[in-house]
Structure formats: C-alpha cells, structure tokens
Amino acid sequence: MSAVLEIEGLRKTYRSRKRGVRHALDGFDMRVEAGQVHGFLGPNGSGKTTTLRTLLGLIRPNGGRMAILGQELPRALPAVAGQVGAIVESPQFFPHFTARDTLGLLAQAGELPRRRVDEVLEQVGLRDRAGERVKTYSLGMKQRLAVASALLKDPKLLILDEPANGLDPGGIREMRRLMRELAESGMTVVLSSHILGEIQLICDSVTIISLGRRVAFGPVDQVLAAHSQNSVRVRLEAVTDLPHAAETLTRSGIRVAAAEPDHLMLADVDKPAEVSRILAEQGLYVSELTPVAVDLESVFLELTATAPVPGQNRQVDQSAKVDQTGTAGGWGA
Amino acid sequence: MSLFVTELRRLTKRRLTRLMLVLLVLGLATVATAFSFSSHKLSPEVVAAAQAESDAQYKRSVQEWQRTVTECEAAQAKGEQTEERYGQNCGKDYQPQPEMFDPKWNLPYQFDFRAEFPMFIAVFAGAVALFAFIVGASFVGAEWNTGGMMNLLLWRPKRLAVLGTKLAALLTTVLGLSVVLGALWTAAFWLIGTSRGTTAKMTAGAWRSIGLDGLRAVALILVVGAVAYALASLGRHTAMALGAAVALFAISEIGIRIAVGVLGVSFGERYVLSTYAQSWFMKQAELFDYDTCQFAKGACEPAKYVVTWEQSAVVFGIGAVAALVAAFWAMRRRDIA
Incomplete structure (x- = not known):
C-alpha cells in the first residue's frame, strides 16, 4: 500500500531565555497509508499540533523529512496544497461573515467552482444555516464549517485536528459516518482527537505521540494486541478463598496484578484454562474466569504514562518518553 | 489574480x-x-453695503472725535487740566481718516478656491x-x-x-x-x-x-x-x-x-x-x-x-x-x- 503521508525524524526545538530549550518534536516518525482513517493521538503538549502545523508549512522544522503524496515538503508544499484539506486546532472565522461568504472566499482564492461551496455545506449539514453570520453559530456548527472548509478542495489527504470538538452526540455520529464515507471514497483521513472511543471505532490505524516521539503505531488491532497484557478476571465461589488462590497462582508462576475484595486480576495469562486447573487442584472452584479486553484508552494511558494517580496533579509535560518506537520501526515501516 | x-x-x-x-x-x-x-x-450689493457701512463708521468716528475735541476745549476754557484725559492738543492731531475704515472689514467671509x-x-x-x-x-x-x-x-x-x-x-x-x-x-x-x-x-x-x-x-x-x-x-x-x-x-x-x-x-x-x-x-x-x-x-x-x-x-x-x-x-x- 502506498504512503500518502510520511514523516521521518522530525525535530522542532524551541529556545527561550527564560524556559531554556524544549524539544517539541524529538525525532518523530509517522506513516499513513492511502485510503485509511488514521488516528493521531497524544496527551496535551505532546507535539500533535506542532506536527500538523509543521506538515502544513506553518512551522519550520529543525530537522527531519516529510512527504505528502510522495512529494518532499516543504519544497513541494505549494504543489500539493491543493490536494490537502486541513483544520488545525480550534478553527476561527470572521464572525460577521456568513458561512457561505467564508467558504466562497476560500473557494475563490483556491480557484474552485462555486458549486463546491453548496456541496460541502450540504455534506456537513449546514445547508439551511449557510446564510447566517458565523457569530451566531454554536461551537459544533463552527466545527462543521471548519470541516466544510477542509473538504472544499475535495482533497486526497484530509487532516482534522479535533473535528468532534463541541459536537453533540448526533453530530459525533454524523462525523464518524462522514469519515468512513470519505475513506471509502478513497480519501485518506488523519484524525487527531482525544475521544479515544471514537478513534477506536473510526480508525484503521493509529500513531501515538508522547513528548515529541512516537510511542506506538500501526493498525488499531495490532496496537491493542501488542499492549494487551492477557489479563484475566477470576472470581471464586467463596470470597474468603481469594488470598489462598492468589498465593497458589503466584507459586505456579502466574502474575497476580491486583487483589480486589471480590476478585483477582491476573496478567500475562496465555491459557485461562490453566488457571482453572491449578485452582481446582487445590479445591478452589472458579465461578468466573473472564479475559479482560484492552481498549485504546488504557493503551494510551499506559504508553503515555498519563493515567491519573490518586493524590497527584499531573503536569502537562509529565508523559512517557521512549527511546524506541512500538510495534514497528524505521521510516514508518 | x-x-x-x-x-x-x-x-x-x-x-x-x-x-x-x-x-x-x-x-x-x-x-x-x-x-x-x-x-x-461678494455680490455688488454686498460690496456696496460694506462700503456704506464703512462710510457710516467713518462719519460716526469723525463726529465722536469732534465731540471730544469740543469737550476738551470747553474744559480748557474752564481752566481744567485736560492733557491727561484728552491727550496733547485735545487730540486734534488724531482726526480719523477715511482709509482707516477699509470696507473689506465689513465684508462677510468669502471662500477663495x-x-x-x-x-x-x-x-x-x-x-x-x-x-x-x-x-x-x-x-x-x-x-x-x-x-x-x-x-x-x-x-x-x-x-x-x-x-x-x-x-x-x-x-x-x-x-x-x-x-x-x-x-x-x-x-x-x-x-x-x-x-x-x-x-x-x-x-x-x-x-x-x-x-x-x-x-x-x-x-x-x-x-x-x-x-x-x-x-x-x-x-x-x-x-x-x-x-x-x-x-x-x-x-x-x-x-x-x-x-x-x-x-x-x-x-x-x-x-x-x-x-x-x-x-x-x-x-x-x-x-x-x-x-x-x-x-x-x-x-x-x-x-x-x-x-x-x-x-x-x-x-x-x-x-x-x-x-x-x-x-x-x-x-x-x-x-x-
């Protein structure tokens, strides 16, 4: 499969007399295949928006290589800009212009036919409100307008930074459907979001960034599998037997990750039936033996080390930094 | 473009x-x-009115001057000291002159492009x-x-x-x-x-x-x-x-x-x-x-x-x-x- 977006060893360093040197991007890699919906995840301040801005020519990198549709950036950016639609962070528009005026001016600047304006307004559900001033719009409607502006060019690569921000549940579902339709039509979509449940539902593949470096990437299933701990939840007929069961399993080489009042959490269990057998040999009978499925949120929290800790206030730069990337390496491979 | x-x-x-x-x-x-x-x-009528006003001002001024001189001379005849109040020679040397009343001063403002x-x-x-x-x-x-x-x-x-x-x-x-x-x-x-x-x-x-x-x-x-x-x-x-x-x-x-x-x-x-x-x-x-x-x-x-x-x-x-x-x-x- 051909890559629509390739980033290798991207670096961006900010130097400040007060705050010293800060590496916003520290050798970041990313690869997005054609026709995919790709999730781009990371904690606040991890470098997501810096990556997107750098890719779009708004920020100059200090090093590394970038390419879109096989063309090297930033040199070829003017040539590929017509094939890239993007919204970066919270989009803002002139409050006194209508949605149709806003898109009309962009279409004129991009030498696009006027009919595209009505097409994208219809696509994002703003057709009937297109003549109203943007200042009367809710956050969700502004978000729809931003997506419309990114779709205006009918791009081959669509980059959306938090497109579901401010959308109501119905709007989120519509956005999900739109993303899928766009991908099915051949468009490649890069989606940055903190709504990890959505990402897991929509995306084919993900890249997770932390402190300017990639900490995981690949198809969603593979990333989940790679970070699944083969966890199993065990309940016994008699709750009072749980300490005995924990001791027995530990002796047998099975790791007890957590001993809760009414159950045990076991980790790295390849064969759950083995657990049942070991306990039964000791006269301990299992009432529940459930493999625990890992989700993207738990993988994200684990990889970025941003899970809340009771009694601690995590600061924005307190994230995980890895020396090696996750499921694969090199130039996105 | x-x-x-x-x-x-x-x-x-x-x-x-x-x-x-x-x-x-x-x-x-x-x-x-x-x-x-x-x-x-500044029509001819306005200019004429200004000229008339100027002439009238001149006449009033001359009359006032004459009255002052007469008062001064009367005072002198009574033996009063007049120099401080009327000036030397009863101010006869300061008779108003017509050119002191320029008609332009009585003209309204006219914009000159x-x-x-x-x-x-x-x-x-x-x-x-x-x-x-x-x-x-x-x-x-x-x-x-x-x-x-x-x-x-x-x-x-x-x-x-x-x-x-x-x-x-x-x-x-x-x-x-x-x-x-x-x-x-x-x-x-x-x-x-x-x-x-x-x-x-x-x-x-x-x-x-x-x-x-x-x-x-x-x-x-x-x-x-x-x-x-x-x-x-x-x-x-x-x-x-x-x-x-x-x-x-x-x-x-x-x-x-x-x-x-x-x-x-x-x-x-x-x-x-x-x-x-x-x-x-x-x-x-x-x-x-x-x-x-x-x-x-x-x-x-x-x-x-x-x-x-x-x-x-x-x-x-x-x-x-x-x-x-x-x-x-x-x-x-x-x-x-």
Whole structure:
C-alpha cells in the first residue's frame, strides 16, 4: 500500500531565555497509508499540533523529512496544497461573515467552482444555516464549517485536528459516518482527537505521540494486541478463598496484578484454562474466569504514562518518553 | 489574480471597512456642508453695503472725535487740566481718516478656491489617512487574530505572496477611494467657490499646483495605510499598529520636543515628525531660531532652517520601507503558531 503521508525524524526545538530549550518534536516518525482513517493521538503538549502545523508549512522544522503524496515538503508544499484539506486546532472565522461568504472566499482564492461551496455545506449539514453570520453559530456548527472548509478542495489527504470538538452526540455520529464515507471514497483521513472511543471505532490505524516521539503505531488491532497484557478476571465461589488462590497462582508462576475484595486480576495469562486447573487442584472452584479486553484508552494511558494517580496533579509535560518506537520501526515501516 | 480579487472582496465585505467608509463620507460631507454656510458670495450689493457701512463708521468716528475735541476745549476754557484725559492738543492731531475704515472689514467671509483649497486638501488627506490606517491595520491584524491568515496559508502556502497580495488589495482599494473621494471633494469645494465664494484666477498653473498637492496627499495616505498594515502584521494584531502610532506620537511630539527644549538644540523641530508632515503639504516648513537674536540691539532677523517636501519624502519613504521590510522578513521567518 502506498504512503500518502510520511514523516521521518522530525525535530522542532524551541529556545527561550527564560524556559531554556524544549524539544517539541524529538525525532518523530509517522506513516499513513492511502485510503485509511488514521488516528493521531497524544496527551496535551505532546507535539500533535506542532506536527500538523509543521506538515502544513506553518512551522519550520529543525530537522527531519516529510512527504505528502510522495512529494518532499516543504519544497513541494505549494504543489500539493491543493490536494490537502486541513483544520488545525480550534478553527476561527470572521464572525460577521456568513458561512457561505467564508467558504466562497476560500473557494475563490483556491480557484474552485462555486458549486463546491453548496456541496460541502450540504455534506456537513449546514445547508439551511449557510446564510447566517458565523457569530451566531454554536461551537459544533463552527466545527462543521471548519470541516466544510477542509473538504472544499475535495482533497486526497484530509487532516482534522479535533473535528468532534463541541459536537453533540448526533453530530459525533454524523462525523464518524462522514469519515468512513470519505475513506471509502478513497480519501485518506488523519484524525487527531482525544475521544479515544471514537478513534477506536473510526480508525484503521493509529500513531501515538508522547513528548515529541512516537510511542506506538500501526493498525488499531495490532496496537491493542501488542499492549494487551492477557489479563484475566477470576472470581471464586467463596470470597474468603481469594488470598489462598492468589498465593497458589503466584507459586505456579502466574502474575497476580491486583487483589480486589471480590476478585483477582491476573496478567500475562496465555491459557485461562490453566488457571482453572491449578485452582481446582487445590479445591478452589472458579465461578468466573473472564479475559479482560484492552481498549485504546488504557493503551494510551499506559504508553503515555498519563493515567491519573490518586493524590497527584499531573503536569502537562509529565508523559512517557521512549527511546524506541512500538510495534514497528524505521521510516514508518 | 484570483487571490487579489478575493482579497479585494474580503476587504470590501468587512464590516469595519464599510463602517469606516460611511463615517469618512459623513465626516467629509459635514465639513464641506458646514463650511459652505460660512462663505458668502461678494455680490455688488454686498460690496456696496460694506462700503456704506464703512462710510457710516467713518462719519460716526469723525463726529465722536469732534465731540471730544469740543469737550476738551470747553474744559480748557474752564481752566481744567485736560492733557491727561484728552491727550496733547485735545487730540486734534488724531482726526480719523477715511482709509482707516477699509470696507473689506465689513465684508462677510468669502471662500477663495485658489488660495484656500490646498488647506482643504490637507484636511481631506488627514481624514482618508486615518481611514487607511484603521482599515489597513485591521485588515491584516484581524486576520492574524482570528486565524484567517493561517486558513489562507493552508490554501496558498506562499507566505510572501499572500502578505504582498493582501497589501496590494488594501492599497488598490485605498487608492481608488482616494481618487473617487478626492474628485468629489474637489467638486464640492469648486461648487462652494462658484456658488458662495470665488474661483477667480484659476489658471492652468493653479490647477497644476492643486494637482501636485493632491498627488502628495494620496501618496501620504498610501504610506500611512502601508505602514499600519506592516505594523499590524509584525505584531499580528491590530492593536500593535495603534499602539505604535500612539508611541510614535508621544515620542516625536512630546518627548523629542521636551528633549530638544531642555538641551537647547537649534531648530529642534526638525527632529519632530509633524514638521515633515507640514512640509509635505505646504511644500516647505520654515523653522526659526530666536535664540540667535540680541533684541537689545534692535530688530532681529532670526536664523532660519527650511525643511523641504523632498526631505519629507525621504523621511516618510525610509519609515515606510523599514516597516514593510520588517513585516515581510517576519512573515518569512516566524512560525505561525
């Protein structure tokens, strides 16, 4: 499969007399295949928006290589800009212009036919409100307008930074459907979001960034599998037997990750039936033996080390930094 | 070309542009209308009435003089001291003369197009320059502030071309507006001159001189618009241009004036920007140094320093080029975060 977006060893360093040197991007890699919906995840301040801005020519990198549709950036950016639609962070528009005026001016600047304006307004559900001033719009409607502006060019690569921000549940579902339709039509979509449940539902593949470096990437299933701990939840007929069961399993080489009042959490269990057998040999009978499925949120929290800790206030730069990337390496491979 | 046309559309669709244009037109119309009421055509009847009033004033004055002399002589006949109250010789040497009552003093004000219109060109330039400053600064400042510039750069990732095209759209609009409003302004005052004043002595040379004044006014308006645009783009906010203008005014018109006064610098006003603005409109500004005079030795011709409009062109040109170069350099170098 051909890559629509390739980033290798991207670096961006900010130097400040007060705050010293800060590496916003520290050798970041990313690869997005054609026709995919790709999730781009990371904690606040991890470098997501810096990556997107750098890719779009708004920020100059200090090093590394970038390419879109096989063309090297930033040199070829003017040539590929017509094939890239993007919204970066919270989009803002002139409050006194209508949605149709806003898109009309962009279409004129991009030498696009006027009919595209009505097409994208219809696509994002703003057709009937297109003549109203943007200042009367809710956050969700502004978000729809931003997506419309990114779709205006009918791009081959669509980059959306938090497109579901401010959308109501119905709007989120519509956005999900739109993303899928766009991908099915051949468009490649890069989606940055903190709504990890959505990402897991929509995306084919993900890249997770932390402190300017990639900490995981690949198809969603593979990333989940790679970070699944083969966890199993065990309940016994008699709750009072749980300490005995924990001791027995530990002796047998099975790791007890957590001993809760009414159950045990076991980790790295390849064969759950083995657990049942070991306990039964000791006269301990299992009432529940459930493999625990890992989700993207738990993988994200684990990889970025941003899970809340009771009694601690995590600061924005307190994230995980890895020396090696996750499921694969090199130039996105 | 499409970007240029788009930016023209964007500028003219902006609410601030339209509001400022309405205010500008209303302001200019108010000035012209109010001024037209203060001017009166000097018809033969009006001149005759002024002459009659002047004659009457002369007669009343002579009668008063005669009465005073008579009173004085009566007092002298009584042996009273009169010199302190009536002056020497009872003031007989101060008989009013007809030429002391010029009929011109009784004429109403009449607008003289040839002599006075250049001053109104300066008024026009000031008003349109203010418009150019606010609209120019806001056109790019608000774009930066609302993220519009970033949006535009996602469509046209050529920073210098985008900044330059927007500037071209602004200057084209301001130029067009200056020409149209300038023509209307000239027509309005020509109308005032013909109907309620005079347009006498308007030779080809006089028109050429007015034309050159108009060109200098338009040039200053464009420079003001470009500088405001450059400053707002540098600061990425409209307020940057407004703040810089206030700071420049405070430094030039207050700070430098105080400093040269304290230091006793000769012709200190040559370091003040408003001197160059005055010279630009009036073709030259004359500065005098009265400190060189020794009045104890009698009348004095103070030392003179002349600031020419060419010098003003250099000062304003350097300022505008510096601001624009800085704005384009920053656009090329700085990240858009």
